[in-house]
Amino acid sequence: MARIQNHKPQSFLPFLLFLLQLSSLLLPSSSYNLPDKYFINCGSDANITLPPRVFTGDLGSSNSGSFTFTKESSSPVKEDDNSTATQPLYQTARLFRKESFYGFQIDSNGTYLVRLHFFAFSSSPTNLSTAVFDVWASGLPLLRNFTVQNNSNSPVIKEFFLTIGIGEFQVIFSPQRATFSFVNAIEVFLAPESFIPPATTYVSLDRSNGTDYEGILSKALHTIHRINVGGSIVSPDQDTLGRNWIPDDRYLYNPDTARNSSMFAGQLSYLQGESRDIAPDYVYKTAKVMNIDKSGPSGRDVFINMTWSFNVNKDVRHFVRVHFCDFFSISLSFLQFNLYIYANFSSEINPYERVSKIAAPFHIDFVVDSDQSGLMNISIGPPQGSTSINSTSFLNGLEIMEIIGESDSQDNTSKHSKVNVPLVVGSVVGGLGALCILAVVVWLRLKFKRPKAVETVDWTAMPVYRGGSSQDRTLEGSIMASPVPNLNLELRISLAEIEAATNNFDLKMKIGRGGFGIVYKGTLENGTKVAVKRGEPGSGQGLPEFQTEILVLSKIRHRHLVSLIGYCDEKSEMILVYEFMENGTLRDHLYKSALPPLSWKQRLEICIGAANGLHYLHRGAAGGFIHRDVKSTNILLDENYVAKVADFGLSRLGGPDQTHVSTGVKGTFGYLDPDYFRTQLLTEKSDVYSFGVVLLEVLCARPALDTSLPPEQVNLAEWALFCKQKATLDEIVDPSIKSQIDPNSMRKFVETAEKCLQECGTDRCTMSDVLWDLEYSLQLQNTATRRETHEDSSSVINDASAAFVLPNARRLPSLDMTATDGDDMPTLSEDSAYTLDSEVFSQLKIEDAR
The missing domain is CATH 3.30.200.20 (Phosphorylase Kinase; domain 1)
Structure with missing residues (x-):
């Protein structure tokens, strides 16, 4: 009876506690302490410390009841060579011969971080690199047809965020193709509260933006990129969640548009509701800041967007998180700039509408559809037409996570409820009945849907990179082989x-x-x-x-x-x-090889041959094609040094009857048409620009991009045109051929390259014009008269008015099409993946062949 009398006053307690909990959300989030489970050293009885984590051996006798794994079909394996420099965590693994699992007892609802560590060592008689397997969790396909190749001697770490409910959580390993599966280490631990939002702004391909994308917590998020913009590597021991952040330089499209800020030495001012664990301080204390060009017309400042390009999987959704912290402004002031995703979405960033202090971190989340290009472009820049110094833009950090399906089975939904305020309140007030009922109601409303499998991309813990080099950027995925329809x-x-x-x-x-x-x-x-x-x-x-x-x-x-x-x-x-092309690629014979240098006449003949092939590709067949990846590694040489253009995986239909093709930007940095990059409108003039870069490679025998050189010399096209303007081009011509070149031949060759490299595509010549000009340059070389010994190639640049020696040259007619089979080319509906210099197949005789 006394309990009945006291019921009414006590019923007010949950409401008070709820208000108290709600008020705490208005304060900076409290510090997060990494839980002590689960961190598993698979196939070992040893405990290994990798700050901030301690990995427990799964063979330890004290582990009974804390987690389980399938013992009947599994076996521990150990690396054969213990004298290697392999980290101890990756010297052992657990191998499964049939579908098996690790099971973990979960005692709190929430968003969990799941990491799977793989290192394919050799363990007689088994080589782990031959394993092919799937990994599932909560009914979601985390990895499909997964295999591990540790070419860089670094582990492959696959990181996921999943919502997990109380009960047993299983990570299932399923061998494919009659092989086996393995894992070296597993992490499963609770992330900070509200780490992943239930909904956020949706960026769609059809430009219907501005709406919210809901149901994020019913998916798995797979980390693809985690970038410390403007800073150096942030290692796991510097991050409370054990994450790895890498520098952004390799992803920055034009390094001249941005500069690194100095490391902020002061104290960050975390504001209400902003978790201190969203990103480590190291990320917020560095930034890339817009590099304002002071050499604009009439001395006005020129503001150019900073653009980063990231490889992503095609036609899937990604969770994108951008991090900001203005620690370089002298005082609170008006500051406004735009964030662009692809070319169809922009979001205005007003830092001091979000925060009220200097050096106050904040982040913004988006869900973004990827297109068929395999490339996601993210830019930061001033508002259109801005001329104010307050238009300085900046970025501190960036994360891209692929969204993987929804729950595959209704039976799994009991293990995966979403986290929201009612559940948080429930954790505060314990077992109060009313809140438990409320939590159940919320759970029922948030039941999962069925998923669809999505291919995944590796995220390596400490990837090897070279700042600014596009050659290190690779798109990783899985080949899904199947019979190819409608082919010959x-x-x-x-x-x-x-x-x-x-x-x-x-x-x-x-x-x-x-x-x-x-x-x-x-x-x-x-x-x-x-x-x-x-x-x-x-x-x-x-x-x-x-x-x-x-x-x-x-x-x-x-x-x-x-x-x-x-x-x-x-x-x-x-x-x-x-x-088979006996003499490999054109680049093989220009630089970075021990092969004897080509003569000037050979180089002209090779360029003419390549121009012939491209002209035919553009105009010779019905419809015509745009190659989209013209470069010196895609020009192959047969046993007689006859040039042949190769690698058509990026080609698109787009002949003379089409003004342009709208498409995602693809190609290779250094050769990429700036007009195409800006507008995403592809024309045959994009190939012309790329070929102009190849002509300069032939003349100067150096790469299109060379980050080892001073900044003004990194880009060959820009540097060569600058040297021509300053009448110093002869200083960068390949010394091995300088004495061979007839001045008039070189003048015509350089003029041709310059016409190819015009900023605007409409100002460039056609491949037909290029072909004629190169033939003319060869005739000038062949019919050159004897000159005085003081007349060398330097006079070509220094005396712009020097007269041509004009042999009996005529404009060439259209190419002889007898080599073609006469059939029309098919229309291609599938776009091709973004490829890079290190991936190109045409390098048939070197290790970087695709």
């Missing part, structure tokens, strides 16, 4: 014949490796020498590129385009077979 079946070659040609893919036959896989030299039954490009799981090139290459090359024949011998799509294979 006459070109299909059996897997058995290819295996015979390459001695069963003997590594002794390997002539290159790149993003798609290994390239082998082979000999077919009829004695034809071939280059065999074999796709492999997790390579970063997939079915669309495979189809595009076959569709283009099976319909065109030209002396200056590389020939496709055949293809194979049996079982899980995707293999392309090309004619």
